Amino acid sequence: MTKTITLKVNGTEHTVEVEPRTLLVHLIRENISMTGTHIGCDTSSCGACTILINGKSAKSCTILAVQADGKEIATVEGLATAEGLHPIQEGFHLNHALHCGFCTPGMMMRAVEMLEKNPNPTEEEIRWGISGNLCRCTGYNNIVKAIQWTSAKMQGKELPSTEPEFV
Amino acid sequence: MIKCKTSKEIGGMGHSKKRKEDARFIQGKGNYVDDVKLPGMLYMDIVRSPYAYAKIKNIDASKALEIEGVVAVVTGKDLEKYGLHWMPTLMSDTQMVLPTDTVMYQAQEVCAVIATSRYLARDGKEAVRVDYEPMKPLMDPFDSMDPDSPVLRSDKEGKTDNHIWHWEVGDKDKTDSIFRNADVTVKQQMHIPRIHVASIETCGCVASYNKVENHLTMYMTTQAPHAIRTVIALVAGHVGLTEEKIRVISPDIGGGFGGKVPVYPGYVIAIAVSFLTGAPIKWIEDRSENLQADSFARDYHITAEMAGTKEGKILATRFKVLADHGYTDASANPSKFPTGLFSIGTGSYDYGASHMEADAVYTNKPPGGVAYRCSFRVTEAVHAIERMTDVFANKVGKDPAQLRMENFIKKEDFPWASPTGWLYDSGDYHAGLKMAMDALNYDQLRIEQAELRKEGKLMGIGISTFTEVVGAGPSKDFDILGIKMFDSAEIRVHPTGKAIARFGTKSQGQGHETTYAQIIAEELGIPMENIQIEEGDTDTAPYGLGTYASRSTPTAGAAAAMAARKLRDKAKKIAAYLMEVSEADLEWEPGKFYVKGAPEKVKTIQEIIFAAYTNHPPGMEGGFEATHYYDPPNLTFPSGAYICVVDIDPETCHIKIRRFVAIDDCGNIINPMIVQGQVHGGLTQGLAPAMYEELIYDKAGNILNGTLMDYLVPTAVESPHWETGHTVTPAPHHPIGAKGVGESPTVGAPPAIVNAIVDAVKHLGIEHLEIPVTPFKLYKELKKVGYFEE
Numbered sequence: 001m002t003k004t005i006t007l008k009v010n011g012t013e014h015t016v017e018v019e020p021r022t023l024l025v026h027l028i029r030e031n032i033s034m035t036g037t038h039i040g041c042d043t044s045s046c047g048a049c050t051i052l053i054n055g056k057s058a059k060s061c062t063i064l065a066v067q068a069d070g071k072e073i074a075t076v077e078g079l080a081t082a083e084g085l086h087p088i089q090e091g092f093h094l095n096h097a098l099h100c101g102f103c104t105p106g107m108m109m110r111a112v113e114m115l116e117k118n119p120n121p122t123e124e125e126i127r128w129g130i131s132g133n134l135c136r137c138t139g140y141n142n143i144v145k146a147i148q149w150t151s152a153k154m155q156g157k158e159l160p161s162t163e164p165e166f167v
Numbered sequence: 168m169i170k171c172k173t174s175k176e177i178g179g180m181g182h183s184k185k186r187k188e189d190a191r192f193i194q195g196k197g198n199y200v201d202d203v204k205l206p207g208m209l210y211m212d213i214v215r216s217p218y219a220y221a222k223i224k225n226i227d228a229s230k231a232l233e234i235e236g237v238v239a240v241v242t243g244k245d246l247e248k249y250g251l252h253w254m255p256t257l258m259s260d261t262q263m264v265l266p267t268d269t270v271m272y273q274a275q276e277v278c279a280v281i282a283t284s285r286y287l288a289r290d291g292k293e294a295v296r297v298d299y300e301p302m303k304p305l306m307d308p309f310d311s312m313d314p315d316s317p318v319l320r321s322d323k324e325g326k327t328d329n330h331i332w333h334w335e336v337g338d339k340d341k342t343d344s345i346f347r348n349a350d351v352t353v354k355q356q357m358h359i360p361r362i363h364v365a366s367i368e369t370c371g372c373v374a375s376y377n378k379v380e381n382h383l384t385m386y387m388t389t390q391a392p393h394a395i396r397t398v399i400a401l402v403a404g405h406v407g408l409t410e411e412k413i414r415v416i417s418p419d420i421g422g423g424f425g426g427k428v429p430v431y432p433g434y435v436i437a438i439a440v441s442f443l444t445g446a447p448i449k450w451i452e453d454r455s456e457n458l459q460a461d462s463f464a465r466d467y468h469i470t471a472e473m474a475g476t477k478e479g480k481i482l483a484t485r486f487k488v489l490a491d492h493g494y495t496d497a498s499a500n501p502s503k504f505p506t507g508l509f510s511i512g513t514g515s516y517d518y519g520a521s522h523m524e525a526d527a528v529y530t531n532k533p534p535g536g537v538a539y540r541c542s543f544r545v546t547e548a549v550h551a552i553e554r555m556t557d558v559f560a561n562k563v564g565k566d567p568a569q570l571r572m573e574n575f576i577k578k579e580d581f582p583w584a585s586p587t588g589w590l591y592d593s594g595d596y597h598a599g600l601k602m603a604m605d606a607l608n609y610d611q612l613r614i615e616q617a618e619l620r621k622e623g624k625l626m627g628i629g630i631s632t633f634t635e636v637v638g639a640g641p642s643k644d645f646d647i648l649g650i651k652m653f654d655s656a657e658i659r660v661h662p663t664g665k666a667i668a669r670f671g672t673k674s675q676g677q678g679h680e681t682t683y684a685q686i687i688a689e690e691l692g693i694p695m696e697n698i699q700i701e702e703g704d705t706d707t708a709p710y711g712l713g714t715y716a717s718r719s720t721p722t723a724g725a726a727a728a729m730a731a732r733k734l735r736d737k738a739k740k741i742a743a744y745l746m747e748v749s750e751a752d753l754e755w756e757p758g759k760f761y762v763k764g765a766p767e768k769v770k771t772i773q774e775i776i777f778a779a780y781t782n783h784p785p786g787m788e789g790g791f792e793a794t795h796y797y798d799p800p801n802l803t804f805p806s807g808a809y810i811c812v813v814d815i816d817p818e819t820c821h822i823k824i825r826r827f828v829a830i831d832d833c834g835n836i837i838n839p840m841i842v843q844g845q846v847h848g849g850l851t852q853g854l855a856p857a858m859y860e861e862l863i864y865d866k867a868g869n870i871l872n873g874t875l876m877d878y879l880v881p882t883a884v885e886s887p888h889w890e891t892g893h894t895v896t897p898a899p900h901h902p903i904g905a906k907g908v909g910e911s912p913t914v915g916a917p918p919a920i921v922n923a924i925v926d927a928v929k930h931l932g933i934e935h936l937e938i939p940v941t942p943f944k945l946y947k948e949l950k951k952v953g954y955f956e957e
Contacts, residue, residue, distance in 0.1 A: 019286065021286065022286070026285070029201075029202075030204075030285075033204075034195065035195070035198075035199075035201075035202035036194070036195020036196065036197070037195070038199070038201075038367075038368070038421070039201065040367040040368065040369070040421075040454065041454035041874070041875045042453045042454045042455055042874070043454065043455075043874045043875050043876040045454075045874070045875035045876055046367055046454070046875055046880075048367055075195065076193075076194065076195035077194070077195040079194070079195075080194055085193070085194075089193040089194065092189070092193050093185060093186070093189040093190075093193055094185060096185070096186065096840050096841065096843075096844045098189060098192055098193065098676075099422075099676030099677070099678070099844060099845075099848060100192075100366070100367070100368070100419075100420060100421050100422045100423075100675055100676030101188075101189075101191075101192025101193075101197045101419065101421070101676065102197070102199065102366075102367045102368045102421025102422060103367050103421075104192050104193060105195050108193070123888070126883070127882075127883040127884050127886075128883075128884055130882075130883050131882040131883055131884045132882075133882075133883075134367060134875070134880050134882060135367070135883075136364075136365060136366055136367050136422050136424070136848075136852070136880065137422055137676045137848045138844060138847055138848050138851075139846075139847030139848040139849070139850050139851035139852075139886055139889055140847075140851065140882075140883040140886045141847040141886075141888060141889050142844060142847065143883065144883065144888075163183060163840075164183055164839055164840045164843045166839075166843070166891060166892045166893065167602070167606040167828055167830070167890050167891065167892040
C-alpha cells in the first residue's frame, strides 16, 4: 500500500509515492536523493536530520513522509542561492564551526530558524537553542561563535573577528 | 603570536587558513557512506541477541523469507561453510562474525537479513525467530578472575580460565623498595568507566563484489583503509579475494575517534553476502546498535599508588590494572602493546622508579577496547597519575600547583628517559602551567575559595598537567599485525605548478585537506590553495596505517615535508641549470630560488616546475613528483596544563564549570585555528566521561543506556566556553617540529575536572570521586561524610 503525496523541497514540487510508514528523512535522502540531511540516531536525540517544515525546524527522522504532504520543506541544499552562500554557511566556514561536517546541515538549519525568531540571541540563548543538536567534534565554542557572527551579518552590524582567540 | 615563514598567499605553517574541505560540508555535498547508492544494491539488517550469554537453540528464518523482498537470511552456520564465521582481531584474538551456537554479549550479531530495501530488511529482522537458552553471564571483571567462574572462551582449546594476558613494565624491586622506605605513600582505587566514541555518524559499508572481474570495492567508514584492505585479503584470500582485487574507499567520515579502526562483523557479513550474490550490499548501523555492539573504550580498574617525601617530592609510582575486554580482546593497539601506551603514566614528573602491571580478562560484554581519541590507553594512564598527584598533594598538605611545579621535569633535562622506557623528546612544563595560572589569576582564586568556604559555598580548582605520547610509531617497536606503523605521502606537481598530494591517512574531521596542503606550501612555496589533498582510496593513495592516536601529523605530515624537500632539492638543480649558476650560489626563500648577492636573478617555483616538464637539465628525470614513507625515529610527547574552576550548588550538587583554561604544547603549529578547534572538541570529549558518560550494565547483562536518549553526550548547554592557549616547544626529531594535538584535550580534561570537584569538597573529607561525577554521585558521597543534616 502506498500513498501519493506532493511536497515542495527547496522550492521544487515533488509528487512521490510512499509507504505510509516511510520517514520523512528517508523520503528526502532516498526518494528525492538529497543526502545533505543526515541520520545520526534512532531516538530523535541528535538533530543531524533537522530540516525546516513551513519554516519551522523539525527532526525529519521523527516525522512520517505523509505528514509532510502539502508542506514546504527546506534542507541544507536550499540554503545557498544564485547570489551565493547563506550567511549561516559563511558563518560556519569562517569561524571553523565544523570538523567532520556530519551534524553541520542539521545544526545550520536549526540556527536559521533560531535567528529568524530571535535575530540577536545571547550566548546562553544560542546554547539552549541548539541543545537538540549534538556535535561530537567541535565542543560547540565555534558553533556559538558562528551563530553570533551570522546574527551580526544578517542585521548588517559590524562583523566580529573570525580569527581564533587565545589566552 | 606564531611566526610564519611564508606569506599569507602561500599559506604555509602558522597561518589560520580557513578549511578547504568546508565547501562541500556546508552545502550538503559531503559524501558519507550512507550516501553511496549503487545499481541493484541490497540492504542488510542484523538480528541481535537480547541475552548477554546464551546458547542458540534454533534460528527460524521461514517467516522472514516469506516476506516479498527479503532475499536471504545468513547465519553463522552459512558462513562456517566458507570458514568465515570467525575472524581475527587486531590483537590476535578471535571474534565471531556470526555465532554458530553461543552468543557472548547482549546485542551481538546473530544473523543477517538481506532485502531489497532498508524497510524490508527491518521487517525481515522482526520476523526471524531465535530460540535461546540463557546462561548466567559474567559481568564483573573481578568475578572473571575467580578460578571458580565458568570459562567463557571454551571455544579456545585448553583454555581453563578467563585471563587474556598479563603485562608489566618498570623496575619492581626498586619501586617496592622506595615504597617501603618512603615518608608518605598514598593509594587509590579508581575505575575509568566503559564509554563509547558515539561519533554522530554510525558505522557502515557498501560491499560491492564484481563477479566478472573478481573484484571487491568496499566503501566503508574506516580510519585505516589500507590496513583494512590487507586484513580483508588475509581473511578472504582463501576464497580468491587477494589484495590486488580489493579496493577500499573510505569516503567522508562523520567522526571516528578510534571507533572506526576495528573490523566489525557487519563488514565481513556484507562482503560475504556480496561475494555470494554478486549484488552490492549496504549495511548501516542504527545508533542503538552502534552504542550497544561496537567497540567500547576504557574500562580499566586501576589501583594507583604514589610514594614521596613529606616535603612533597614524588619518588615512585605503582599501578595495577584490571582490564575488562568483554568477550574478546578487540583493541586496536600496536601489536606489541597489549595495554597500549599506558606506561606514559609516570607523567610529567621527574622521578626514577615506577612499576606497572596489567591483567586483562573476558566478560560477557561487547568486545574492545578502542583507543577513543587517545593514543592507546593514555587517557587511563593520565587520569591515574593526575588524580594521584592531587591525592599526594592533599596528603602532604601542599598546593597542587606548587607541588607540580616542584616535581616537573625541567626544560633543560630533555630528552628525558622515563622509568618505564620512554624518551620524552621535549617540553616546557613550567611555562605551560604558569601560563594557565596567570590566565586565571590562580592565587586570587585560592583567596576567593577560602572566603567562599567561610560562607559555606563549594568552589574548587583542579589542575591536570599531562604528558601525551603520540605518533605511533617507530618501526622497531610499532606494528599492527606485523605491518610497520610508518606513513606516507605522494606529491605530484603538474606543469603549471599546481599539485595533488595523496596520503595513507584518513581525515574524519581533522582538516587534513587544509593542513597537509599547508605543510607542502611551507616546504615548496606553492600556494596551499593550489594543492589538492586526497586520502581514503587504496587504489590511488600510497600505503599507510591511517588516522588515529594523533599520528597523522607526526607520521604522514612528516612524510609530506620530506617528499616536498626531495622536490625542493630537484627544484634547486633545475634552477641552477636555468640560471647557469652552481647550486651552491642559490638561496631559497619560500616560492623562489635566487642568486646569492643578486636577488634580481630569480626563478619562481612555478617557473622551475614548468621547466621540469619543458626544459629540464640533460640527464635528469623529467616530471616533478616525489613519494616518502616516513618512519619516525621517536614518538612525540605533546603536553598540556589545564585548570578547571567549578562551583557546586550545595543543595542540588549541580556542578557548574565556571572556567576552563587549556594550555597545550603540540610543538610547531601548522594551523592555529584548526589546532584550537581540535582542542575545543577534545575538551568536550573529556568533559563527557568526567561528568556524563558511562555504559552501564546490570547483573543480567542488559545495557541500561544503549541509546542517545540515555547515554548523555554533552550538548552546547553542558559544554562550557573553553579558553585555550599554547606554548610551543618543537619536537626536535620531527621534520617540521610538530607533535600532534587531536587527543591531548580528551586525555587531559577529565582529571582537571575531577580534581576541581574533589578540591571543592575535600575540606569535607572527600579524597576521591569516581567518574562520571554526576550530581547524584556527589550527593551520595557528601551524605556519607555527614554533609547533609538529617
